[in-house]
C-alpha cells in the first residue's frame with residue numbers, strides 16, 4: 023500500500039514531521055520486538071508469518087469436492103467471517119459461486135437467507151477457531167436441519183475450519199467431513215491470510231498465490247523506520263494522533279468493493295487496541311456515499327477524529343454520457359471514476375482546510391495481490407500501534423466476558439459473568 027501522511031501534518035490534532043522523526047527511534051525498537059516475536063512463533067506475532075506458513079495446497083484440497091457449488095455459505099463470526107467476506111466482496115466476479123455469511127443470529131435474517139439458498143447446490147463452510155462460539159454453533163445446527171428438511175445430505179456439503187480439538191473438530195471427525203486447521207498462534211482477527219480467510223476465495227476461484235505473494239512482499243518490506251515502511255507509517259501516525267486526541271479513526275474507502283474491508287479493519291483495530299483505557303474507535307464510512315452524511319461531522323464536529331481515505335489507483339471505469347441538460351454539461355465526456363476521484367480529493371482538501379487530520383492510503387488495484395498486501399500491512403500497523411501503546415494486542419478479555427455471560431444465561435455452565443445480568447439497574451420510561 024502507499025501511504026501519504028501529508029494531510030495529517032499540522033492538523034488539529036496533528037503530527038509534525040519532527041515529531042514523527044522523534045517517534046522513529048521507538049519504531050526501530052518496536053520492529054525488533056515484532057521480529058523477535060515472529061522468530062519465536064509467539065502467540066499473535068505468528069500471524070505475521072502467515073505468508074510463509076499457510077498451506078495453499080491443503081486449502082485447495084479441502085474445497086476440491088465442492089467445485090460444482092453455486093453458493094458458499096460461511097457460518098462464523100468476527101475473525102472467522104470478516105477476512106473471507108473481505109476477499110469475497112472485493113474480488114467477486116459475475117461467474118463466481120455466490121458467497122454468503124451467517125455471522126449473526128437474527129432469526130428473521132437466518133430464515134430469509136436459508137429460504138433463498140439452493141441448499142442442494144450450496145457448500146457450507148463452518149468456521150470457529152475455538153469451536154465453542156454459541157452463535158456459530160447455533161447457526162450451524164439450524165443450517166444442518168434446514169438441509170435435512172430439504173432432503174440434502176449435509177455431510178456431503180459441509181466442511182469445517184477449526185482448531186485441533188473442540189466441538190467442531192469432533193463433529194468433523196465423527197462425520198468424516200473435509201476439514202482445515204486454524205493455525206496455532208493466530209488470533210481470529212489476524213487470520214484472514216490463513217485457512218480461515220482463504221477457503222472461500224479458493225471456492226470462488228481467486229488467485230490464492232497472488233494474495234500470498236502480496237502479503238509476503240509486504241512482510242519483506244517491514245523495516246525499523248516508519249519512513250521506509252508504509253504499514254509502520256500508518257500504525258505510528260494513527261498512534262501519535264490518538265495520543266493527541268484523535269480517538270476516532272473513520273475508515274473511508276472510495277470503492278464499494280472495499281466496504282467490507284472497513285468492517286474487517288474495525289474488528290482488527292477495536293479488539294486489538296481497545297484496552298487499559300486506550301484505543302481508537304474505528305468508524306466505518308464509504309466514499310462518496312458518506313460525504314453526503316457523515317462528512318459534516320468529520321469536518322465540523324468535535325476535534326477528536328482522523329479520517330483514513332482509501333482508494334485503488336487503477337480500476338475499470340465507465341463513461342458518463344454527454345448531455346445537453348442545463349448545468350450538467352460538465353459531467354458529459356467525463357467518467358464515474360473521474361467523479362469518484364474528484365470526490366476523494368475534494369473530501370481530503372475539505373478536511374485539510376478545516377484542520378482535520380487525514381491519511382491517504384492507496385492500493386494499486388482491487389485485486390488479489392494488492393488485497394494480500396493491504397490486509398497484511400494493516401495487521402502489521404495494528405501490531406506496531408499495540409507495541410507503541412504497550413497494550414496486549416492479541417487478547418480480547420472484554421469480548422470474552424460477554425461470551426461467558428451469554429452462555430451462562432442459556433444454561434451453558436456456571437459463569438459468574440451471567441450474574442451481572444440480574445444486577446443490572448433499570449430506569450424504565452414507557
Ligand SMILES: O=P(O)(O)OC[C@H]1O[C@H](O)[C@H](O)[C@@H](O)[C@@H]1O
Nearest residue numbers: 100101102150151152155210421
Ligand atoms: O473463531 P471463533 O472461536 O468462533 O471466534 C469468533 C470470534 O469470537 C470472539 O468474539 C472473539 O473475540 C473474536 O476475536 C473471534 O473472531
